[in-house]
Amino acid sequence: MSVENQKVAIVSGASQGIGAALVQGYRKLGYAVVATSRGIGPGDDAGVLTVRGDIADPATAERVVAAAVERFGRLDTVVNNAGIFVAKPFTEYTAADYAAVTGINTDGFFHLTQQALPHLLAQGGGHVVSVTTSLVDSADSRVPSVLASLTKGGLQSATKSLAIEYAGRGIRVNAVSPGTVKTPMHPADKTPMHPAETHDFLAALHPVGRMGEVGDIVDAVLFLENAPFVTGEILHVDGGMSAGH
Template structure:
């Protein structure tokens, strides 16, 4: 059980990069955290429960939400951070890549969010944050990535739809749409080229995205928003 009144955040894709940064940030906000990813290691922190599993599998969503409810007694926030990004020409995508992106980016969101919402309602409300991509709003000929737009763009539309469906019941739903962020996904030799794609001239840091999520967490009058943390890309070039 969480200590009396301690809020609980569920974070997917939590083992590295933005997800690991979010676990730290929510602990600093005083939340207990349920952290899940395919290969996440156990935590030494008694207020961080780790659950291994593929978020594309509905069974993982069941285990994650059930474990959080059993260990901490409640769920207040869900951050759908798990995601796959593959940039390649449209006709080069394989069936396996299509299935993987649909599985993690859309089905993963669907299953875990559907299971989390009843717990949020039990608390009288809560918060859902979806991590998407700036490219969903801002296509770039240098980064052909239709499957990211198809899946994360769907997530952005779902963000607004869920925000309106649950607004009267106290659940806020927002999205953060990052540009290219310095994470283990991006080898350092590409940082300069990636940075040049952004009007600000550099890549973002994990802390930029984490700061946006914590802002939204503490913004009770903000719902249905897609917050671009993308070095100006969505504004233009």
């Protein structure tokens, strides 16, 4: 693919875990990538531009989109991967918890997608894909998750609404809804911050009896990237969690 025709993707939450793997996945597809997170540093790949910032801040979304267009001249795909999960009984959520989770999960999606859409339209079309959570569709008494469901559930509904609003203008909008994935968010051993989250406990939440791998989610996002007749889809990659227990 020539540089002139090279497609460009933005990936949020790109410094580790699923986000870092998505950056590499899009690079393997031949895309240039703008990778953003609060702690991301510069890399040595000329096809990856890193932008540090808090995606909950509208100014970060503006900087990220502007950097994509300035550096690479276009924008084709936005991957709203950034997200945080706080598992607490509902009445124990604090104002700080609420602000953090809604800021990253909801505000981040809203501002980045809104800033990007005019540039996707300028290209004649594009793709927006968000990473949510299977707990939205399959609540589990062992994993209190009201803030995740409030925010990521909102993303799933917004995905369908945006897909229909822009279906006639060449922009597809989809989401991947994972189960629990082996990432730095879920350490293998008990820690003070994750007293119950051993991998054995998390694996048992899935009917197939294992946690997801980062590659499972990347493969799903890239499938949607290359599926021109798919829009408004919530693709569950969750080891059967959303189907039942």
